[in-house]
Amino acid sequence: MTIGRNPAERSFLRELVAEMEHKAPYASILINENRSLAISSATRMDRVNETGPQAGAVLTAWTGEHFEEEVTSDLSRDGLAQAARNLIGRISVKPGGLSIDPGPPTAADYATAHRIDPAQVAISVKLEHCREMRRQIQEADQRIVDASCRYNENRIKTTFVNRNRDLFQEITYLTFGPMIVISDGSTTRYDILYNAGTGGYELAQVDQQEVDAMIARIPCLLQAKRVEPGLYDVITCPAASGLIAHESFGHGVETDMFLKGRARAHDYINRPVGSELVDLYDDPTWPAGPGSFFFDDEGQPASRTKVLDKGVLVSGLTDLNAAMRLKLPRTANGRREGTGKAYARMTNTYFGAGSDKLEDMIASIEHGIYLGDFESGMEDPKGWGVQCVLRWGRAIEDGKLTDQYFTQVGLTGYVPDLLGSISMTADDIRLSGGTCGKGYKEWVRVGDGGPHMKMKARLG
Incomplete structure (x- = not known):
């Protein structure tokens, strides 16, 4: 067929x-x-895997x-x-x-909108694009001991039919970006940039200002220290905000966990769990979002779900089974890894925008830390604890960013305490993309993000 x-x-x-x-x-x-295409250009080797x-x-x-x-x-x-x-x-x-x-x-019938169809761009052109980005990065600083650039393209076709629905979608997911390994002879660090989303070959680029900022961070990262454990005023960048959104009220409101009695959020519907400044959404309709689609794997049309409204937990994320048994509204979150089991899973999960400006947020902090890009996170839906690892942090002193960096910054806390401490939110939402597993399996593509946010967090 x-x-x-x-x-x-x-x-x-x-x-x-x-x-x-x-x-x-x-x-x-x-x-x-x-169908998938993975291309990488590294210092010693190029690879193409189709x-x-x-x-x-x-x-x-x-x-x-x-x-x-x-x-x-x-x-x-x-x-x-x-x-x-x-x-x-x-x-x-x-x-x-x-x-x-x-x-x-x-x-x-639906299809991802694009300006440049990746299928019309030769693999040799894509490989040369990766090579050129790698060469540009590697030549920028002699402390870069290894550089690579990766391009990943997935083209997914889905047909869903039941008694009333006859649906088809073709979605292209694309990720592109460089990674560097840096060393001064005694210390070795790494840094990474990437762009991810649904769309065409036009996504195969990264902002030059972000490339310049990554190069400028090199001496600071090589001199970076471990943060002194304690409670800090922090500002999270959009990627770090997204990691907190993903771990706190992404997994925690996937309602198959409600059925299993493994999520405390089940007992907090229509109760405050954060600051009144906090809105949180899950939205597979986000234009070009890394976790976007037109309908889920159970035929539910994509739509935005508001999870937190002014700090109040108002909705979970449902698959067909959980919605039916818990008598909850269907949301477009019934997702599978290929032909695996359908679970309630996140799509694009993000904090809503506020009205504050980043410069005002920085100026409001006497002693604190700006948290940069994320590495990983874990959550405990039953105990409502989160643990996040940020690739780097940057000290704020007397209302100004300094050149003192920290590496491998851990953030931990009890979800209502963490979200309850949010006191400022900016108006600059951005999404990052990746994949997320249900425990250690059932991987699906997701996006997460938000604006810059000011909160109190325990770091270590």
Whole structure:
């Protein structure tokens, strides 16, 4: 079967759903195809790795009590029909069980908007673009002992069909940027820049001002110290704000965790959990966002969800199963890694903008730290603790940024305390992109971000 806009094949899928629903009260079919291209240019080696297409189908049936699924990589009509027979043949339907709303009738085809179609740009051109960026960076400072530039492109086609919905989307995810390793003979550090989003080849660039700033940081990073543990006034850059958003009220409000009794947020709906300055959203419709799409893997159309409203927790993120069992509104967060299990997962998660200016935020701090780009984070949805690692921090003294840098800055805290301490928010939202796992598996593409924010945080 050709994945895409073929009307005859889409009609066959609808017929197959109807056949499955002769027994099952609800059925659906999801077909995914993924093609990827990874290019890297490093000091000693260039690499190009092209994979795909990798494709598979998930056939889902609701028994009135639970979901059953059949996965197949045979996308021929016979293969899909056999998978449907296998699935329906093994289920037992429970009369009078919970019912599933298939949604209003919707038929639509979508595709990522782009100015330059990556498919029309030769691999050799993409590789040379990476080489040129690497050479530019490497020649900028003799303390750069290694430099690389990476380009990653994923083209994903998704078809979803149930009784009422006939949907197709083609999305291109693209990431591009350089990394440097620096050394003065006794100390070694690294720094990285990247641009990530959904769109075309026009995303394969980084802002020259950010490149210049990375080069200018080299001597400061080589002299950077470890921060003295303690409670600080801090300003988080948009990427650091996004990491806090992701760890505090991203995973913590994925409502499959509510069903398992593993998220404290379940008990705080419509209760304050942060400062009145704090709004937080999850939004797969963000233009060119790293975690954007048109519908989720359970056929729910993309829409923005407001999670925090003036510090009050107002909504979780649902997949179909959690929404049905918890009697919550559906949100567009039912996501799979390929043909894996669907879970409630984040998309683009970010703090809303405020009205403060960064220069005023810096001027308001007598002794504190500006937190730069992030490295990693962990969360405890049950205990509501977060732990974030920032690549670097920069001292603020008497209302001014200094040249004293800190490296590998850890931030930890109890979520309501951390968000409750937010006292200023800027008007400069930016998103960063990457992938996020459910524990150690089920990886999906996400974005996170926010504006510059002032808060109190425990660092170490």
